[in-house]
Amino acid sequence: MLMTWKKVSICCSIRTCQRWQTRPFFLPGQRHASSKKYSDTILLPKTTFPIRPKNPAAEEVEIQKVCGFAELYSWQRQQYRQKDFVLHDGPPYANGDPHVGHALNKILKDVINRYKLLRGYRVDYRPGWDCHGLPIELKALSKGRDSFRSLQPLQxxxxxxxxxxxxxxxxxxxxxxxxxxxDWEHGCYFTFDKEYEAKQLEVFYKMYEKGYIYQDFKPVFYSPSSRTALAEAELEYKEDHVSHAVYAKFPMSTLSPALKDIVGGRRDISVLTWTTLPWTIPANEAMCYTPSHEYSLCQCKTTGQLYILATERVEATAQVLGTHFEVLNTFPGSALEGSTCQHPTMSGKVSPLLPAQHVSMTKGTGLVHTAPAHGMEDYTVALAFQLPVLTMIDEDGKYTDQAGPDLNGRNIFTDGNETVVEQLRLAGHLVHEQNYKHSYPYDWRTKKPVFIRASLQWFVNTNSIKDRAVDLIDGVRMYPEGTAASSLKAWVSTRNYWCISRQRVWGVPIPVFYHRQSGKPLLTKESVSHVMSLVRSQGTDCWWTLPMEELLPGDIIRKAGYSDVSEFEKGADILDIWFDSGVSWAAVLQASGRVADMYLEGKDQHGGWFQSSLLTSVAVTGSAPYRSVFVHGFAMAEDGTKMSKSLGNVVDPNLVVSGGKNRDKQPAYGADVLRWWVAGSDVHSHVYIGNNILNSARDSVLKVRRILRFLLGNLSGFRPGEHTVSYNQLRPLDQYMLHVLYQYAQKVTDAYENFHFTKVQYLTLGLVTKELSSFYLNITKDRLYCDDQSSMGRRGCQTVQFHILDVLTKTLAPVLPHLSEEIYLHHTCLGDEVQSVFKSGWFETDPAWYRPDLEPLWRVADDVRDAFNRQIESADPRLYDVAIFASSTVYDVLKVLQTEETSCTSDLCEMMMSSFVSLHHEDHQGNSASSVSQQSVSNVSQHQSVILNTDGSKQSAPFTLHVSPASHQKCERCRKYVAASPTTPCDRCLAVMADSWAT
Structure with missing residues (x-):
């Protein structure tokens, strides 16, 4: 177990150790001229490693140069390794400056890659960029949509x-x-590379050949601000969108026989409907109901009008309308079958009442007006009942002349919608209007509303793929477990089709040719293979630069059963950018069998890259493109708000690393602090960042740095091959510290294996602050500084610290590569052949270090030490002597640390850090206490106890501490009160100086 140690932390700065410099001391016969200070004989830490970087940004850049950061990836790719680790990079958009999200994503990947490298893997990582698509096109065209219309495609x-x-x-x-x-110079991939584009067309045709890709006229999300169709993943929903909603009546034209029997001779009956999109009413083709629900004929007490609506919506609807409905008849929805109603704004047009399962009873009236060109469920009804699918809206979101002269050219989101409401009012069919706040889809790029519009598009039939894809998700290791898999399954299982055509030019063209007369597409293996060959040599610009005769040669036309190229025109659509990036497994992962060990991206990629990669891979290969998926959250301001330029809370990672003009407000933290922030965040949830969080990260890195510096200083002059002390010769305290280190090493390795980087950080800070700073490194300073340089005790302590430094440096290396490489630059124990820490492999720990049998010993010693520290008045324990009177169980444990009755050099005395420790059995307490009490009237005695675990049961074991002021004089060299005379050092110091002092 790791124990919690209290009291003072070590002093790591050599500068602060000047307390060791005292007045000169002369051996008998020495002359004053040749005198030395005591500090000259003390082995203080010596290292060239600075306590903190003066200019983190500049120093890290120099470390990258000196330590070969640029060459490391290529070096490891050339090594023979039995294991490969493939982390496939999800390509970020090449549409802006680097931001905190990039930092979170790329640093997480790098931490994993560097850990795998240290563990003996050969890492396969090719950074990529998604280079096509509307985000880039919109930013490149500074004049917006007018530029798109005025410029040629190649421009x-x-x-x-x-x-x-x-x-x-x-x-x-x-x-x-x-x-x-x-390998930043030669190892990246870009979706606008010729070979990548050709591979994309190859995947497209394989899916088309298998029947997974088809062309159809159906409703899709359409963005008039972008002038293109969109997929679900390209939408964001605005929760406070306000629509001008209406309740409208559709007068009944004919009643079914069943309905006639129910309503009797009543006339002037209307079906009542509610819609948030009045602009869709001109495209109405039917009114839908649910056969399994009850409906009612009601009379409005205010107007006398007769309405049909769902029974369970009567009361709520009347309340919204501000009236009361009298229910005249109640009947099953099936009675409506065969009835028709009049179109409310188009004279003479009749709409049938049709059964449908999508009709909701949670809002509205239970009767849904149906416009097949502008709704997904509406379209399904149209297919089932062979209704017309007429599009009256153009690419700009404006009515065409099919909607009539009053609507022609009007925008559906503004004056067009209001005109329809006015038409309902003039026709006497507007029952009620309201402003209705609700969630509505917006174009995630332009931040403007979209609408559903039927058009001729290319689709992936995900219905025939998704069952297999969902099954394969169960075989993928997901991080975080549970939620990541369920989210991806939800996205895949609810997707019936995927619109992959876009009406733009910056992308990969869909390689299809259309017969001018019939409109039939020409898409054959020969035609696509020919276009692929052109793309490989010229890039996709050839689709716009080459004449039709070169794009579609005569032999291909004749083989397809046609005679002349003039019969055809090339398609104008490009492929969805999710298809672009979704086929990266085919374009990038050839060497790894097109399966990656890991995909790592943000949680928005459940509906994006994770999904598109899975669907395309399953369609072509029948398998998933990844063995594991790591999902991280989004960066947020530290106060919990979303980052935005308008709020002024955006954190620029480049400013974090290099600083701004005002260094007080924008200090240069360096890349390692940015990396420490990433590793210390709850990356699967929201990831918070701000000045306070970054300052805390910097302080933690500096805390670790100080410990590393202290270890380096203590190892000055230590040569592992010559000075290492074997385990059996180590003192009990050193053996226990290796036990603690072994447990830490096992836990931190397990944390890395499971990608729990916060746990790595937590364990490391715990080891540094508790086990090292406050305990081991603190209490062994006397041994390190004042013992003979080659003494077994000092060399044993250096041996342990050498192992600690090795384990710590390699633990930190994946997260803090600059600091770890800097350690190696100043590490005097590595000899002349200093190499990168990443070329040295993961740390090794000896199973013999694992000694759980030592834990009771040090638990008891720690309890006794804590009791002593609580009892003394000064923070300096050297001012005191302590006598321990222990019961048999406690005495037997402590006897291992001090065999003689009284000592100033035992392990127990080192642990207590007092000047002298006397260990007695409780049977001697009376005589000894009397003797001790005669030394000083300020003698303090307290009864204590420790909890011992004996034979599986816990029991209290008593001991008594007699604390008194130090009985000896202060040694001016070691500062302990162990000297016989105030002018003469203690025996230990005299012996050491006799060997080291020049006469």
Whole structure:
């Protein structure tokens, strides 16, 4: 077990150890001219390692150069390793400067890669960039949508590529500065690379060939602000969107026989419906109900109007309308079958009442107006009942002339919607209108509302893939366990199709040709293979630069059963960027069999890259592209708010590392502090960052640094091959410290294996502050400083500290690579052949160090030490002598640490840090206490007890401490009160000086 040690921490600074410098002392016969200070004979820590970096940013850059950060990845790829570890990089968008999210993601990957390298793996990591798509295109086109219309496709593509290349350079420079290990010159991938684009087309055709890709006219999310179709993953939902909602009546045209019998001779009956999208009413083709629910014929007490609506919605609807409904008849929904109603704004148009399962009873009236071109469920109803699917809305979100002269050219989100409401009012069919706040989908790039619009698009039939994909998720190790897998399953299992066509130009063209007369697509193995060959040599620009004769040669046309290229035109759509990045397993992972050991990205990728990679891989190979998936959260301001430029709380990672103009407000923390912040965060949840958090991270790194510096200083002159003390010759305290170190090493290795980096940090800070600073390094200073340089006790302590430094340095290396490499630069025990810590492998610990049998001994000693420290008035225990009167069980335990009755050099005395310790059996307490009490009237005696675990049962064992002022004189060399005379050092110090002092 790891024990909690109290009291003073070590003094790690050589500068503060000047207390050791005292007045000169002369041996008999020495002349004053040749005198030395006592401090000249004390072995204080010596190291060139600075206590803190003066300029962290500049010093880290120099460490990267000197220690070969740029060459490390290539070096390890050339080594023979029995194991490979493949971490496939999810490509970030090349559409902006590096941000905190990048830092979180890339540093997490690097910590894992560096740990795997130390554990003997050959790491396969190729950083990538997602270079296509609307985010880049929009930023590249500074004039927005007008530029898209005025520029030629190649002009837009050139602007977008230049923008992406600049963003890639900025991001890459930041990733390198953060210490991310990779082959940055030759080992990256980009989705606009020719070979990558060709591989993407290959995957596209394989999926098409297997029947997973098809073209259809169906509703999809459409963004008028981006002028393209969108997938679900490209949406964000605004929770406070306000719609101009209406209750409208559709007068009944014909009643089914069953309904006639129910309502009798009543006339002027209307079905009542509610919608948040009045602009869809002109496209109405049906009214849907649920056959299994009850419906009622009601009369409005205010107007006398007769309405049909769901029985369970009567009361709520009347309350919204501010009236009262009298229920005249109640009947099953099935009675509505065969009835029709009039269109409320288009004279002469009739809409049937149709059964459907999507009708909700939680809001509205239980009757849903159905516009097949503008709703997913509506479209399903249209397919089932062969209804027309008419699109009256263009790419700009404006009505076409099909909607009539009053609506033509009006925008559905503004004047078009209001015009429809006014048409309902003029026709007498507007029952009620309201502003309704609800969740509504927005384009995640432009932050503007989208709508559902039927159009001819290309789709992936995920229905035929998702069952297999969900089953495969069970075989993938997910981090965090449970929630990550269930979230990914939910995304995949609810996706019926995936729209992969986009109406833009910055991307990979869908390699299809359309017959001008019939509109039929030409998409064959030969046509796609030919386009792929052109892309491999010229890139996808060829789709816009080459004439049709070169894109679609005559032999391919004739083989397809046509005669002339003039019969065809090339497609104008590009592939969804999620398809771009989703096929990276095929384009990048060839050497690893197209399966990665790990994918690591943010939790938003459940609906993005994790999903698109899984679906495309299952479609082509029948297997998942990853063995494990690590999901992290998003960066947040430290006060819990979302970061935004408008709030001014965005944290720039480059400023964190290098500092700003005002160093007081924007200090240069260095990359290691940024990395420590990442490792110390609860990465699977929200990850908070701010000045207070960064300051805390910096303080922790400095705390660890001071301990490492102290260890380096103590190892000055220690040569492991010559001075290492064998385990059996170590003192009990040293053996116990190796036991503590062994347990730490096992726990920290297990934490790394399970990617619990916060636990690594917690364990390390615990070892540094409690076991080392407050205990072992503190109480062994006297032995290290004042014993003979080559004494067994001192060399044993150095042996232990050598192992501690090795374990600590390698534990910290994945998280703090700059600090760890700096340790190696100043490590005097490594000889002339100093190499990178990452070339030395993981630490090794001897199982013989594991000694749980030592724990009771040191638990008792610790309790006695705590009792002593509580009893003394001064913080300096050397001012006291202590006599311990112990019961048999306690006495037998402590006797291992002190065989003689009274000692100033025993392990027990070292533990207590007092000048003298006397150990007595409680039977001698009377005589000894009397003797001690005669030494000083300030003698203090207290009865104590410790808890011992004997034969599986805990029992209290008593002891008594007699504490008195030190009985001897102060030794001016070791500062302990163990000298016989105030002018003469103690015997131990005299013996040491006799060997080291020049005469």
């Amino acid at each position: 837009i593509r050139n602007k977008a590529k230049q923008f992406a290349e600049k963003a890639i350079k900025n991001q890459m420079d930041a990733f390198r500065r953060w210490g991310v290990m990779a």
